Amino acid sequence: MASRADNIASSLSLANFSKATELKNRIWFTIAALIVFRFLSFVPLPGVNPLVLEQLYAQTQGGILDLFNTFSGGSLERMSLIALGIMPYITASIVVQLAASLHPALAAMKKEGASGRQKLNQYTRYGTVFLCAIQGWFLASGLEAYGASSGLQAVVFPGLTFRITAVISLVGGSMFLLWLGEQITSRGIGNGVSLIIMAGIVSRFPSFGANLFEGGRSGSISPFVIVFFVAMIVGLIVFISFMERAQRQLLIQYPKRASQRGMMQADRSHLPLKLNTSGVIPPIFASSLLLLPLTITQFAGQAIDPEGTTGGIINSLNFYLQHGKPLYLALYAAGIIFFTFFYTAVVFNPEETAENLKKNGGFIPGIRPGKRTQDFLDYVLTRITVIGALYLTLVCVLPEWAIAQTGIPLFLGGTSLLIVVNVTVDTISQIQSHLLAHQYGNLIKKAKLKGRLR
Template structure:
């Protein structure tokens, strides 16, 4: 049965949307910020030869760089100032969040509230600069030596000046994207970083679909196979929508209370626990942890391949962890499962929830308040997280398996599809919330006007 909020949301007309000026401003700001992001993806690094770079990049299509390029919206292929995207920021966030669970000092900072959150965000920014500098240096060295065996060079004037310029430009681009994501979150609609990642993925979709249908036209791909891919994509989208809305509702009972008018009946409510509490974070975290080192290894390996044992080892590691390889999928699945449990523990604290229920007199029927409630909530959360982790792993690895077995480059991989659907659902939900808030605001204003007239 639909809730009252859902019924009210369905009754919101386009006229109400036109009257919500604050929502329109937020939507226009979000759209403008994403346009700026797409514009920056076409601004190349200083000193890079675009033609030579495009020729060299064609030799690595289908590998790790191609997958990472999909997340950056083609910025890596063009080697723009935002070639690294927001992945260094995400990696730094992972490190900081893991550190808060391992370090008592950082855990104490986290408990300080808003001031502690600001300090941890500052540490995340420092980590982003550090990681971008390291990755930018390896990319600059790799660009200088990339194509040396073919008599080509993607860099016009190699040297120390180019390396410093490349590192500074990449740091500036990544930090600007991080700032832009924060501005979208505070002044726009939705999570800024997630929207930036989604915009990069969606920007690659038209070209991928054109290549797919071009293959059917030229006869290189079976039309029935393309139809099967589209049906599979629609099925995965429906499955994602179903699982993202699925929840385990825990019954909460409140005792009867004595008032001046007599005995009040005890209230009942539900504590909703989402099957996928961690959302889209585990695939993003797992892919960023795999892609960043592999990107550095691939550039560094190409720069010293054949000259040292270290370079050959790097290239060998890169080949073993190619996108779609068994080892890559095993590590990717393990990362998704780990971050599903880790991020769920970060988002939902059974001890704090049990304490709050006890404070306000609520209890789970048949479970004693306090420690027993905490144990019960932790037990329920662990069971549903197993289902959520299995669902995320299945969604992300099925397209990978199809790609590796049949050699078909899907327009959207499992991770990309999951990100696009999740971010779209979250954005639509926030838009509905703003419309509901605007509608309630109008009702309150009308009630105040009627009250003033009656006086």
């Protein structure tokens, strides 16, 4: 049976791929759209001096800007038209999801089906424009004051005209990325927004690999450290791939119904509960909150003083909240665990799920419908969320600890690995679905042709 399944899988992925014209067109369209995204990341904002900006950015590394710069594929570092990337849309969608779970009117709109989801998507787009405008204004204002303490000026002609131009350009760039992501979703493969984020992260792989192996060649990095990093990344990728596919499937029983032969037959299905229901949201929230004070003081041009004599309490906290410090790792782990439980409670509602099962006549064997089912779902979800929180903590804290021990600036953290692996797995699933649809379409055509010949 195993060999037969392997033969079917290989024939499905190799023989039918060359015949699936629509799938190849979708893949080529996705590649072309991602190339456009990469070209845009090198188009600078009008009125910005890229050489001075490169010098200033090297002085303020380690803050929250590094996280956003990784997701945008270096666009923020170069201050391009898409410097804000797709993050405003991600933030707006999270806010709308939270509001839809807490606000009664939005919760009722969410239950309306396709029309309700369309309205919520429209609200998300409005929120994206609003966030882009606010972030663009503060980014333009920060650019004008960027490097004032060091005597460098990133903006050639600062003033109101530059700020308005920068805001319009940044809003237009982010909304174009959003449109490009929607085109990839409808005409390409998989979730376009996720693919754009993954492309930004993957685009930095060659430079990191080149720097790592160049350090090994020159002797500045030990070969043992290089082997350790490569083994750690490969091990984390395998571990993430396994954990992201892990599910707890609850058996759902439906009442017996009469079949075509007159026999009573009971329907069964499964309710899948993912081990990591919250996805990559907890690491992003936790790291953003921890890196925010450091980013503010860096833009203010203040130096970090470990004794706290010149910088005050904020500078002292910033010293101990740097990457790899014990306090940072402890708070990072605590933040991931907290946001994992919080976001899971927002995304999955046991009461609503139990009510839908009761309306459809379904029940969990041995559990009474209604309140008992709700309590059981909450109990199971809490147990698997504990494992999911520990998994996310391990994946995200281990690279940070490795960076602190070796001193190598590894940009590929746990959050980036989570995004890359998740999107890759989803893309492969989408390709397999298209291949299956193509195979069954050919079978249906052959069956119709044989029926006509007969």
